[in-house]
Amino acid sequence: MGNVLVWAIWIGAAAACLGSGIAVVSFANPFFSALALIGNLASLAVLFLLASAEFVAAAQVLVYAGAVMVMFLFVIAYLGGRADTPFEGGPSWVSFGAVLAATALLVEIVVAIGLKAGDLLADEAEVGAAFGSPAEIGRFFLTDHLLAFEITSIVLLIAAVGGVILGTKTRAEEQLDRLDKAAP
Amino acid sequence: MTEPWWISVIKALIIINLVLVGFAYLTLAERKVMGRMQLRYGPNRAGPFGLLQPAADLMKLIRKESFFPASAVDVLYIASPFVAAFTALSTFSVIPFGPGWEIFGYQVDGQVVDVPISLILIFAIGSIGTFGFIVAGWASDSKFALLGAMRTCAQLVSYEVSLALSVLGVVLMAQSLSLTEIVAGQDGTWWYVVPQFVGFVVFLLAGTAETARAPFDLPEAEQELVAGYHTEYGGMRFGLFTMSEYINLITLSGLAVTLFLGGWHFFFLDGLGPIWFLVKLLALLFLFIWIRTTLPRLRYDQLMRFGWKVLLPVATLNAVVTAILVVAL
Numbered sequence: 247m248g249n250v251l252v253w254a255i256w257i258g259a260a261a262a263c264l265g266s267g268i269a270v271v272s273f274a275n276p277f278f279s280a281l282a283l284i285g286n287l288a289s290l291a292v293l294f295l296l297a298s299a300e301f302v303a304a305a306q307v308l309v310y311a312g313a314v315m316v317m318f319l320f321v322i323a324y325l326g327g328r329a330d331t332p333f334e335g336g337p338s339w340v341s342f343g344a345v346l347a348a349t350a351l352l353v354e355i356v357v358a359i360g361l362k363a364g365d366l367l368a369d370e371a372e373v374g375a376a377f378g379s380p381a382e383i384g385r386f387f388l389t390d391h392l393l394a395f396e397i398t399s400i401v402l403l404i405a406a407v408g409g410v411i412l413g414t415k416t417r418a419e420e421q422l423d424r425l426d427k428a429a430p
Numbered sequence: 431m432t433e434p435w436w437i438s439v440i441k442a443l444i445i446i447n448l449v450l451v452g453f454a455y456l457t458l459a460e461r462k463v464m465g466r467m468q469l470r471y472g473p474n475r476a477g478p479f480g481l482l483q484p485a486a487d488l489m490k491l492i493r494k495e496s497f498f499p500a501s502a503v504d505v506l507y508i509a510s511p512f513v514a515a516f517t518a519l520s521t522f523s524v525i526p527f528g529p530g531w532e533i534f535g536y537q538v539d540g541q542v543v544d545v546p547i548s549l550i551l552i553f554a555i556g557s558i559g560t561f562g563f564i565v566a567g568w569a570s571d572s573k574f575a576l577l578g579a580m581r582t583c584a585q586l587v588s589y590e591v592s593l594a595l596s597v598l599g600v601v602l603m604a605q606s607l608s609l610t611e612i613v614a615g616q617d618g619t620w621w622y623v624v625p626q627f628v629g630f631v632v633f634l635l636a637g638t639a640e641t642a643r644a645p646f647d648l649p650e651a652e653q654e655l656v657a658g659y660h661t662e663y664g665g666m667r668f669g670l671f672t673m674s675e676y677i678n679l680i681t682l683s684g685l686a687v688t689l690f691l692g693g694w695h696f697f698f699l700d701g702l703g704p705i706w707f708l709v710k711l712l713a714l715l716f717l718f719i720w721i722r723t724t725l726p727r728l729r730y731d732q733l734m735r736f737g738w739k740v741l742l743p744v745a746t747l748n749a750v751v752t753a754i755l756v757v758a759l
Contacts, residue, residue, distance in 0.1 A: 277568060281506075284561065304550040312557025313587065316564065320583040323568045323576060380547060380607055 256296055262289035280318045287311040299378040433537045442523065442542050449522050453676045454484035460719050467723040494665035499570060502662065506569035511663065511670035514562025518674035518681065521555045524548035525684045526610050528694050528703035540694065540703065541610065548609045549601065552685060553594060556640075559674065560586050563649075566671070567659035578658025581649040581730075582642065588737040589639040589646075595745035596632035599625075599752040600689045613693030621692040628748045630690045632741055634717075637682045639737065641675060643718060645725040648733060683714040 266289060269282035287310045294303035376382045387395045458473065458480065465472025473480040498507070525548075528540035545551055560582065567579020600622050601607060604615040616622055623630045639646035650658035660671045687693060687710040694703035728736065 281565070288558075300545070301547055301550070304547050304554045307554040308550060308557055312554065312560070313590065316557075316560060316583055316587055319561070319564050319568070320580065320587075323564070323583075324580060 259292035491669040497664045501571040503569040510562045510566035511667045514674040515670040517559030518677040527707045570662035574656045574661045589636045592741040592745045593636040596629045598749040599629040616692040623690040632745045644722040
């Protein structure tokens, strides 16, 4: 019974994930695309929940579906949010390349999983009580994956500083602004 | 012993209705207290002492025509009040209000559901709830509503960081993200408001901004924006937005009680758990109403400067100092 429920939720969430993903790229109105992206992130969170990763699911909703998408909606609504001209398809080699790249990715994932996991896929994973708990994730961040964790933080810091620099006007630009205002 | 699922369902129904009644009378209490503080009576016509005023308001809102701007985006316009109300109601489910009891041989926990990451869950669901406000402002296709929604966006992003950092101190001290364990950590010792006083003040200030109440009520500044994001809403749809705002305030106060004021514990008479919780909750709600009547609204640049240059550094410093002390002691 429990298994059937899990399967039903998994199929629902996976379908929602694919459906909202397609919706993101097919809506002409960017506001709807952003809303579909929120749906996509939320259904991903459900998939994380099914994989016993409650903390990752909550963080996914909090950080991506919450904070990041608020900024997306802010910018889209601020710029008007009107229906832009839909994507005409571009030159035919673009769509051909897109399909080719997507297929290559899919093959790569299947081959990588097949080579790495092999027969292990038939075995059930051992999921302890501590699996996916905040304490366990924190321990991994500060022991096994410390280098990646620190490098990520530096990259984010650089991005923040870059954002400030790009957003700040230089003194020369400010003077030009002042001249523009002074001119009749 | 864990509690059977049907007890959770019954408890959820009871709590939702209690919260809804609490919301109804919070609107009355706010108008009454504000009236007294401004040397007026406040509503006193419907029933004794105006006690039936919430019922009268409800009847008025339900019987109003569901007006609809012609150029609004219909699906989003109709859905967003429901999103706001649903997320507001669901966050209260993880707040512990009592120790748990054994009734007729069945275990009944002191909260609707107990999840190990309940604190993050509240923030996560709350962040989904803000989309109700933002989408409503956009879907109304009105300049006032859009400006209100833009202000909501900017304000929430600015103050959510401080709010999350202010509770980090409590999480470090309790060494848990579970609200029940945080409450248990305050049993028989100092409430976290004493060692985390800075965090408590930051939490209250950022919380006032998150719920868009005066003096941080720029998203709904009547003099500038008519009503903000719900300008084009009327009837019960408007009622749902008001409801979600007040219930968000109740949940925020409940969270403050749980994190900083010992939850349902008191120094003695612990058996009266839910009553102590209610007393502390009401005291905090009164404080929020008091702040609203006392302080004038901030200017927009003051709001942003205060959020980023005062509140955020203080909250960060508090978290860092707490982390050092927790490790050192």
